[in-house]
Amino acid sequence: MTKLPDSNYVAPTSPQKFMGKPIKRVEDPRFITGAGMYTDDINVHGQLHAAMLRSPYAHAKIGKIDASEALALPGVRAVLTGEDMAGVGSIPTGWLLPGLVVPHHAAIAHTEVNYVGDIVAVVIADTRAIAEDAVALIDVDLEPLGSTSLGSQAMAEGATLVHEEAPGNVAFQWEIGDAAAVEEGFAKADKVVSLKLRNHRLVPNAIEPRASLSEYRAASDEYTLHTTSQNPHIHRLLLAAFVLGIPEQKLRVISPDVGGGFGSKIFQYAEEVIVLFASKKLRRPIKWAARRSEAFVTDAQGRDHESEAEIALKSDGSFLALRVKTLANMGAYLTTFAPAVPTYLYGTLLNGVYKFPAIHAHVTGVFTNTVPVDAYRGAGRPEATYLVERIVSKAAQELGIDPSEIRRKNFIQPQDFPYQTPVALVYDSGNYEPAMDKALGMANYQNLLKEQAEGRASGKKYIGIGFSTYVEACGLAPSALVGQLGAQAGQWESSVVRVMPTGKVEVLTGSHSHGQGHETTFAQLVAEELQIPMEDVTIVHGDTGKMPFGWGTYGSRSAAVGGSALKMALGKIKAKANKIAAHLLEAAPEDVEQVDGTFRVKGVPEGGKSFFDVALMAHLAHNFPADMEPGLEEQYMYDPKNFVYPFGTHIAVVEVDADTGKVKLRQYVAVDDCGPLMNPLIVEGQVHGGIAQGFGQAVLEETVYDEDGNLLSGNFMEYAMPRAEDMVQIQVDHTVTPSPHNPLGVKGIGESGTISSTAAVANAVVNALEAFGINHLDMPYTPEKVWQAIQAARKDMPQAADD
Secondary structure, three states: OOOOOOOOOOOOOOOOOOOOOOOOOOOHHHHHOOOOOEHHHOOOOOOEEEEEEEOOOOOEEEEEEEOHHHHHOOOEEEEEEOOOOOOOOOOOOOEOOOOOOOOOOOOOOOOEEOOOOOEEEEEEEOOHHHHHHHHOOOEEEEEEOOOOOOHHHHOOOOOOOOOOOOHHHEEEEEEEEOHHHHHHHHHOOOEEEEEEEEEEEEOOOOOOOOEEEEEEEOOOOEEEEEEOOOOHHHHHHHHHHHHOOOOHHHEEEEOOEOOOOOOOOOOOOHHHHHHHHHHHHHOOOEEEEOOHHHHHHHOOEEEEEEEEEEEEEOOOOOEEEEEEEEEEEOOOOOOOOHHHOOOOOOHHHOOOOEOOOOEEEEEEEEOOOOOOEOOOOOOOHHHHHHHHHHHHHHHHHHHOOOHHHHHHHHEOOHHHOOEEOOOOOEEOOOOHHHHHHHHHHHHOHHHHHHHHHHHHHHOOOEEEEEEEEEEOOEOOOOHHHHHHOOEOOOOOEEEEEEEOOOOOEEEEEOOOOOOOOHHHHHHHHHHHHHOOOHHHEEEEOOEOOOOOOOOOOOOOOHHHHHHHHHHHHHHHHHHHHHHHHHHHHOOOHHHEEEEOOEEEEOOOOOOOEEHHHHHHHHHHOOOOOOOOOOOOEEEEEEOOOOOEOOEEEEEEEEEEOOOOOOEEEEEEEEEEEOOOOOOHHHHHHHHHHHHHHHHHHHHOOOOOEOOOOOEOOOOOOOOOOOOHHHOOOOEEEEOOOOOOOOOOOOOOOOOHHHHHHHHHHHHHHHHHHHHHOOOOOOOOOOHHHHHHHHHHHHHHOOOOOOO
């Protein structure tokens, strides 16, 4: 990457009234009272319901489909198969790499199914119950084929091909870094530490399952799609231009309240294509809503990396080089951003917060007969952090160095920023030691070490202390750069600020909230900048019929990119309002200031014009600057200069019961740096949620397929989610290091908790198990797995650890 441009961050000079305050979310009352409006809450006159017949096989050829019994059922209006939709385009992939294999991905499988859950046929009926009953009446001739579910099996000799066009089931291969420099580093090493690890697969499980409702108006040849989306404009673009081939202006996509996404609602899904197609074919609105059982086998899943890593060090713990080889299981198809997750959002973060002289990573993406894998909270960055932080902790253990000190020794220093890593990225700003120092103090680290030693000596208590000093890249940017890396998308964001004649403000933002609290934080920013009450501000998002084009919410980009677009648009509003006020006050614009919401001549506190006065005159234009157009509405498209790089230190403390294998979280400390906090209350909530999600992966959650590609963990009885009793009161604090890349100085926080916590908890569990001679164990740390590891270790020990 090229040298960073000069900073455009400007520290606030006036006392803050709204920004930085822990204001309760204004959207919460409607959610906690059940007044939210989600896609499945929306019903329209004359709507029909769709139900999907899904393949029970991971891989099979489709023969004859007999839908006669289903069609004979009263209330059934149609049955659609792949043949009916043969002219519809393939569901596209939005991130293209050299040599990438992109198989055709039909909304309804036509000749072959490639994972359990692949759609074979669709019933359209008067009610959901009738449609679901009719699905069971369809007779499909499916010829089972061989299948594979593990990435490491997919490339084995004789493995069944998922797609004929992908020899060896390889979707892509990609590498980054300097292999020769890494070899030199290893040649100089006093110590080499190796680690094989698996970052297992997860199911997103947003609280609201996906749903879609499509209406087609024949008179105007227009479509409206209500759907659970994190980025409605992207869905409109993909559906119109690449799948259905309809004029983009004829399709309106509305994403109302969204009950969580975690990345799983970014992508283009088959069901959206189907309901749009069916609504035109039948000239009726069509609605589909997923059952939770469907969500398990259709929502894009996350993680699933198998990696080998080696780190070269000096005897004092200084890092010399890192070498990584990763096999990424992509599932049956490449969805919207799939190739980016195990590549630029993984390989480019393998530097972590450290001064690595050299890094080389090689990533291979493979197809398997499983649900497709794409971005899941953190999107490649938790995978990178887990690998780096695990091998750093293992290196500390093998060298006999305190895990906090080996990290401190290798930190990038404040004077080194902007910092060019060996894996492409240039970090914007950072100061890593204060975050660690604060976390160590909050955890009372020295007392923990003493308690740990006493517990091990007694053979009755096994405490583990785990560190994760992380950095993440979010607010993907700039558009030109990500385009060079293969993204078929821009990464700018839009904002329109519309001041009404009464001085009330409507903001149209391309960012879209699915739990982040935009209606609060964006209103805080508007109120602060325009010096008006927050209740005078309305934030509008999620509707392509109202908003300018925007790229949506994912990758912790809303504040850094969407918020910056809003800040810049507000700057234009303020400049125009000041000129109007100056005209009304018969003063030069440079002599006018706004104090406590009133425009006045500097040094003349009496008199003045209110924001209402200025807004009204902007629309009346009776007494108005001659060279200015009426109205008070401005738009800004903000394309960042670079990513932003949040960072921090998390410390997890666990206790392992050696008799049962149960892992209990005792303490969790999180010190994050996301730049200036727009709303500390919302930031803390995001951190809490992210940590719970990361803890869930480390200890409880796992997506398990059998050898035939059947999902064995396809419900909440088999797939364990964290509950309140699993967690502790999380201790949260912050340091503040502004980013120079945006006018707010902010960095993302929505994914930081997840990115850091999995590694912190994993390091804590392994640290506890070191008492038994165990120096690595793959997640999740279920009681059975931990107990078996302890029993196996005890057999190999000359004397049991608790004798």
